[in-house]
Structure formats: C-alpha cells, structure tokens
Amino acid sequence: MAWSCKTKIHLGGIFLSFFGWVSSCVVTFVPLWKNLNLDLNEMEIWTMGLWQVCVMQEEGAMECKSYESFLALPLDLKVSRILMFLSNGSGLLGFLISSCGLDCCKTWEEKTTLKRQLSVCGGVIFGISGIMTLIPVSWLAYNTVHEFWDETVPEIVPRWEFGEAMFLGWFAGFLLVVGGLLITCSACLKGTEMTTMPLAACREPTQRVNPNSKVK
Numbered sequence: 761m762a763w764s765c766k767t768k769i770h771l772g773g774i775f776l777s778f779f780g781w782v783s784s785c786v787v788t789f790v791p792l793w794k795n796l797n798l799d800l801n802e803m804e805i806w807t808m809g810l811w812q813v814c815v816m817q818e819e820g821a822m823e824c825k826s827y828e829s830f831l832a833l834p835l836d837l838k839v840s841r842i843l844m845f846l847s848n849g850s851g852l853l854g855f856l857i858s859s860c861g862l863d864c865c866k867t868w869e870e871k872t873t874l875k876r877q878l879s880v881c882g883g884v885i886f887g888i889s890g891i892m893t894l895i896p897v898s899w900l901a902y903n904t905v906h907e908f909w910d911e912t913v914p915e916i917v918p919r920w921e922f923g924e925a926m927f928l929g930w931f932a933g934f935l936l937v938v939g940g941l942l943i944t945c946s947a948c949l950k951g952t953e954m955t956t957m958p959l960a961a962c963r964e965p966t967q968r969v970n971p972n973s974k975v976k
Contacts, residue, residue: 766949767863770879773942774858777886780935781851783928784893788844791824792925793900798918807923810841836903840896847892850885851936858882858943876947883944890936897929 787793791809798804803818814824827833830841861878901922908919 764863766946769942769949770858770862770946773883773886773939773946774855774862775939776935776942777851777858777889777939778855780890780893780932780939781848781855783932784844784851784889784936785848787893787897787925787929787932788848790925792923794904794920794926795923796918796920808920809925810837810844836896836899840900843892843896847889847936850892851889854882854885854889854940856882857885861943861947879947880944883940883942883947886940886943887937888940890933890938890940893929893936894933897926897933901926 788810791807791812791814793810794808796806796808798806805816807814807816812824812826814822816822827837830838833841857878859882861875861880861882863875904920904922907913908921913919
C-alpha cells in the first residue's frame, strides 16, 4: 500500500510528538532538574527535581528525600508540577486524537472532513503540550541563573546549576511543538498517492503477426 505525502508528514509529526511526550514524562519524575556541587565535600553531588532532593555519593550510593508538603513548596515548583501533569495528559490526548485522523486508519474512513478536523485538533493539542513543557523548564532555568549571579549571596555559598532534565525538557517541548505543527500542516495538504504501475502495463502493446499471412 502506497502512502501519500500527506500521510507521511502526519506520521512524522506523530513520531516526533510521541518521542517528545515520552521525554516530557521522564523529565516530570526524574530528580535531575538542578545540580549542586559542594566544594567542601567533593564526594557528594546534590540533585533536585519536582518531587524530591537526592544526594549521590562517590561510591554510587544515592539517597533521596521527598518534599513533605505541596503547600510549603516555592511557587515555581508548584506551578511546574501542575503544568507538567497537564502537559503529559494533553500529550496523550493529542496522540490518540491525531492517530484517529490518519488516512491509513480505518476508523471513519469515509469521513474525510472529520479526519481533517481530528488532525488539526491533535496537532494543536500537541503544540499546547509542548508549550506547557517549555514554560516550567524555562521558568526554573531563569530562577537558577538569577540565583547563581545573585550578588547578595556570599561567594562561598554553593550555587545550584542546570541539571540534565532541563536540557531534556527543552528538547521534549521542541519536539512536541514541531510535531504538532507537522500534523496541523498535513491536514491542509491534499493526499496524492504515488503508486507504481506494473512494468507490463507500461509497455506498448505489440501487434501479433500471423505466421500464415504472406508479406506483400
């Protein structure tokens, strides 16, 4: 079965958005949003996430402690938790809706208008999911930079720095937005199948010569 250019772009957008959604889910729960290296004790590395703070020893041991109360958290962590949950939920919803809008999907095969509307809706939801991932990551990154260069804090005090989860969060949000744009743009294209004709059909029919006929 030959797929049209529209279907290929739609599938590419779904794959990008799905990979971004999985990465966003990983970012939500890993305690690697911020890193803290202590000059007085280089054998310990502190890491912080949305749910807990962990300390890693040089031997490989890792101890984590969850935050005791949601209400006691700073405002940026509260909003980041909510936005990341909304991003993960909307990303899953966008994946289901945009999958139903595929031309190769047998569901509502004859309702092309409905499929186009589902594709547009799924692409927009993916884009919103990506924005909701980029907002908390960028907000915490801004606060980290602001606290790092705060002149009121003595230089001897250790400073938090970017963790691996922040970079993965930016990457996930970018994939969700790009995937959503591809899905939305594919709904505006007309599907033209690129079928290949058999070799025998491309040949010109040859006239059969009767062996009993005489050549004049």
